Amino acid sequence: xxxxxxxxxxxxxxxxxxxxxxxxxxxxxxxxxxxxxxxxxxxxxxxxxxxxxxxxxxxxxxxxxxxxxxxxxxxxxxxxxxxxxxxxxxxxxxxxxxxxxxxxxxxxxxxxxxxxxxxxxxxxxxxxxxxxxxxxxxxxxxxxxxxxxxxxxxxxxxxxxxxxxxxxxxxxxxxxxxxxxxxxxxxxxxxxxxxxxxxxxxxxxxxxxxxxxxxxxxxxxxxxxxxxxxxxxxxxxxxxxxxxxxxxxxxxxxxxxxxxxxxxxxxxxxxxxxxxxxxxxxxxxxxxxx
Ligand SMILES: NC(=O)c1ccc[n+]([C@@H]2O[C@H](COP(=O)([O-])OP(=O)(O)OC[C@H]3O[C@@H](n4cnc5c(N)ncnc54)[C@H](O)[C@@H]3O)[C@@H](O)[C@H]2O)c1
Ligand SMILES: [Zn+2]
Numbered sequence: 001x002x003x004x005x006x007x008x009x010x011x012x013x014x015x016x017x018x019x020x021x022x023x024x025x026x027x028x029x030x031x032x033x034x035x036x037x038x039x040x041x042x043x044x045x046x047x048x049x050x051x052x053x054x055x056x057x058x059x060x061x062x063x064x065x066x067x068x069x070x071x072x073x074x075x076x077x078x079x080x081x082x083x084x085x086x087x088x089x090x091x092x093x094x095x096x097x098x099x100x101x102x103x104x105x106x107x108x109x110x111x112x113x114x115x116x117x118x119x120x121x122x123x124x125x126x127x128x129x130x131x132x133x134x135x136x137x138x139x140x141x142x143x144x145x146x147x148x149x150x151x152x153x154x155x156x157x158x159x160x161x162x163x164x165x166x167x168x169x170x171x172x173x174x175x176x177x178x179x180x181x182x183x184x185x186x187x188x189x190x191x192x193x194x195x196x197x198x199x200x201x202x203x204x205x206x207x208x209x210x211x212x213x214x215x216x217x218x219x220x221x222x223x224x225x226x227x228x229x230x231x232x233x234x235x236x237x238x239x240x241x242x243x244x245x246x247x248x249x250x251x252x253x254x255x256x257x258x259x260x261x262x263x264x265x266x267x268x269x270x271x272x273x274x275x276x277x278x279x280x281x282x283x284x285x286x287x288x289x290x
Contacts (some may be wrong), residue, residue: 001030002077003037003072009039015202021037025088031104032064036082039070043085053090055099058108059192061092062149067157067167079188084162090150094142107192109134109227110173112145114199115152117220118172123148128219131226159257169267172259173199176281180245183236196229197284204280206260209272216264233285238278246275253272 001005015024028051035053042051044251053065071082097105116124126144127134133141153170177198181189189197203220206212221231245256249257256277257269259270 001032001039003033005072007037008041008072008282010047011038011256013044015041017188020045020049022046022049022087025052027054028059028065028087029054031055032058032060035060035064036070036079037072038164039068039085039087040072040082043070043083049092049128050086051085053087055090055092056096058097058105058146059111060108061094061097061146062108062139063111063153065090065092066150068151068161069148077257082107082126084106092146092150094139094146097137097142103193105137106228107190109167110192110196110199110224110229112149113220113223114170114195114228115149117199117216117261118169118267119265120151123152124219125266128223131223135227165269168269169259171269172261173197173202175245175256175258176201180233180236181240181243182236183240189230190233193230196227197226197231197233199227200224200231200284201233201277201280202258202260205258205272205277206262208276208279209270212261212263216229216261222268231284232282236281238281241281242277 021081024045026038026042026049028035032055033056039051039053053060055061056063065087068086069082070083071079074080079181111128113124126148130141130144134145146270155169156170168283173195175195175198180194180197181191182258198220200217203212203217207214207217224231240258244256255271257271258277259267260266260272262268
């Protein structure tokens with residue numbers, strides 16, 4: 001199943017064939033793809049029915065299953081069609097993560113790490129102390145990480161369900177990350193890998209534009225390395241990089257608004273000079289195409 005019209009149509013058609021009425025409850029058992037697709041089907045079938053998220057990837061457990069964003073992709077771009085529709089419940093069973101491929105697991109960790117710099121310095125320090133246990137998929141460490149990530153996301157979403165303001169801080173690393181994903185061709189990097197690189201670039205930009213203590217950059221880089229995430233992006237033409245970020249749907253009226261961190265644990269949305277953004281990109285990218 002992919003996040004596309006044909007999958008959506010198949011689910012809606014099946015529901016109608018089964019004679020499902022407004023009391024039906026859909027269960028989204030799978031990763032973020034299944035969660036977004038099922039959630040969107042639930043949002044529009046008979047103008048909205050209930051659904052439950054049962055996320056089976058780390059990324060889905062700490063990010064996509066919480067917050068009520070649902071949707072599908074169009075050939076023109078990712079997540080262009082969707083709805084806000086909250087699940088009745090999210091049921092995250094840590095045992096299912098045992099079979100997750102290492103690369104997918106690390107990609108999920110990038111979204112876990114994301115919550116530290118933007119919202120919780122203590123959680124960031126906890127991740128530094130517990131990354132080895134997390135890499136070993138230790139149950140106790142995972143429980144703390146998944147719970148804290150969901151708490152932070154739920155609190156931010158509760159304050160701003162429709163992303164009018166503060167919810168945007170959850171996109172830390174995503175402006176750079178989305179540009180990398182699109183520019184390198186979808187599939188070259190997993191989303192979490194692109195976010196890891198994007199977080200380094202956004203942190204670098206925070207150092208250069210807002211005077212953030214550059215020590216945080218080193219701490220973040222070493223945490224990402226321990227999570228087996230990439231810390232040097234493949235080369236992408238700088239002008240194209242900027243152009244892709246301007247096209248990101250989070251860019252307001254042509255100017256790029258970055259999620260930056262003036263101090264560890266706080267985030268703000270801010271424009272920055274292109275020259276500084278290019279320096280931030282270059283600092284964490286390969287210098288030429290391989
Ligand atoms: N709604 C939101 O707020 C939100 C937030 C972030 C991401 N997303 C969306 O989430 C999607 C990515 O989700 P994802 O990273 O979970 O990818 P995914 O759903 O594609 O799952 C990754 C892979 O892991 C496999 N898999 C799932 N669970 C497994 C398990 N327990 N063991 C072994 N293999 C397993 C899947 O079959 C798939 O091949 C994207 O479409 C993205 O747009 C949505
Ligand atoms: Zn993400």
